Each structure stands twice: as C-alpha cells, then as structure tokens.
Amino acid sequence: MKIAIVGPGGIGSTFAFQLARAGHEVTVVARGKRLEQLQRDEAIVKATGERAAVRVSAALDATTAWDLVLVTVLAHQVDAVLPALAESAAKAVMFMFNTFEPLGRLRDAVGASRFAFGFPAILATLDDGKLTSKIVTRGMVTPVTDAAWAKVFKDAGIPAVVESDMESWLRTHAALVAPAMVAIITAHARQAGVPWAEAMNLARAMEEGLRVVRQLGNAITPEPVAKLSRLPTPALAAFLWTLSRIDAVRKTGAAGPGEPRALIDAMVAAAPGQTPALLAIRP
Secondary structure, eight states, rough: OOOEOOOTTHHHHHHHHHHTTTTTEEEEOOOOHHHHHHHSSSEEETTTEEEEEOOSSSSTTSSHHHHEEEEEEEEGGGHHHHHHHOOOOSSSSEEEEEOOOOOOOHHHHTTTTTTEOOOOEEEEETTTTTEEEEEESOOOOOOOOHHHHHHHHHHHHHHHHEEHHHHHHHHHHHHHHHHHHHHHHHHHHHHHHOOHHHHHHHHHHHHHHHHHHHHOOOOOOHHHHHHHHHOOOOHHHHHHHTTTTOOOHGGGGGGGGGHHHHHHHHHHHHEEEEEEEEHHHOO
16 A cells, blocks of 8 residues: 655654554655655664655645645644645544644545544554564554555554544543653653652543533543543543653653643643643643
8 A cells, every 4th residue: 555654753753663664655744854764764763773665755745645644743734734734645544643623623624535544553662763662462552544554564563443522532632641741751851750749630631621622522531541531630640740750651751841731731621720730730
C-alpha cells in the first residue's frame, strides 16, 4: 500500500518504521530539522541502528491516490495541514493525536467517507534523529475507528482495536493524561519526581476533567480507564507520584508544556467557571 505519514516525530516515525518494515511504500512528510535528517538518512533510523527505508517529502503530494494519509502532528498544528488533506486524492485520512475537541470539524474537512481517527499506544522519543519507541502490545493497545486499518497496523507489529466511540475515548484520555503530562514535564525539568502535595493537586485536576467529560454527555471509556477514574483521590495521586519517578516516562517531558496546556484550555472552555483545579495546574 501507498501510505503517507504527515508529522514524523516519535509517533509518526514509529508507524513509518513498522509499516515500511511490513512492506508498505511509506512516504514521510516533514519540515525543518527533521526533514533534513530524513533526507540525509532516507530512512527511519532507530537508536539501536536498525533502519527502515522511506521516501521523504517536504509536502504532501495532492495528486497521489494514497491508500492512507496518517496525520500525527499535534492538535494545534492540524489546521496548517487541513487544506492539503482536503485537496488530496487520498482514499483515507486518519488523524492520530491528543484532542478534547469534537471530531466533526475534521470529518467535514476531509469527507466522512475518508475520515478515520486513532490514538497511538506508543511511547516514543527522537534523540538527534534516532528513534526510541515502545509499542503497547497487551492491554490498552492502539484504538482506531476503522477495522481494516486496525488489521494493517496489527500486521505491521502495532496491535490495534476498533473503538466505536472515539470522541468519548479521546476526551476521557485527555482528562487523564493532561495532569499526568504536567507531572512528567515538571519532573523532567527538576530531574526529580513531583512531591506528594503536587501529586494531590494533579489528582484533583484529573477528577475535575473527568467530571467535565461526563457533563458533556460522553462516557468514561474504555473500562480499564473507567476503573481508574473511580479510584479515590489519594490513589490517583499515588499513580501520578510514581509515574513522575519512572526515568523512561520522565524523558518524554522534554516535549514541553504545549500539549497539556492545549488540552487543559479545551476542557476549561467546555465548562466555563467549573475548572479551578485544572486552571491551577496549567503550565
């Protein structure tokens, strides 16, 4: 299959590596320093030295009938690529990033028949252009809205399941992950785990975000996350306290505060005047 990946950061590069290794014709669309690295290497290169050859482009070719365009930019970057996606001859466009916003705008931009969404159950970083990634292969694996692409990803070594209520899944995830990301970013900056008092504040913000999800009429999903959401505040704080002390997780805090800030802003906008705990942790 012909697959284009727009935004080959850690997540996009992991998909590019796995799909290229599985025999698909993969083109990565990048910019800036990452584009220069990829043009030089003509491959996704892992920190272990493994390589997967890919094609490289500075822009998405709108005339190519891509079987899939996989969009792994951050949510605040997607508007810049929507016109090219709308004009593209791609057969399917799958967005894959953290968002709390309704999905209708993206569906309308590319057309309902081409639209898909997913979320990567992958922990990945790029160090000087070299990829380090861990793919979740058991439990909460990558959810996607399309069964056919779930199979393609699974066959490429990225286990995936079909999620019928992706908007609820994403909003639940955003409510949980935004405080966790703040904990990780803080821990990365200090090179030390967050203290208990901060972990408690982050846990209260997590509970507040989940209340917003319910108020919007969305389900808390999937069930393992729903179980986590029912834990008492000290148990959630203990989870965040521990998370901030895991070196491999703390390293991802180098990405900075942009993503959790955007998620928190979206939750605050959805429930004006009802989110003091979220505002208190906003980085």
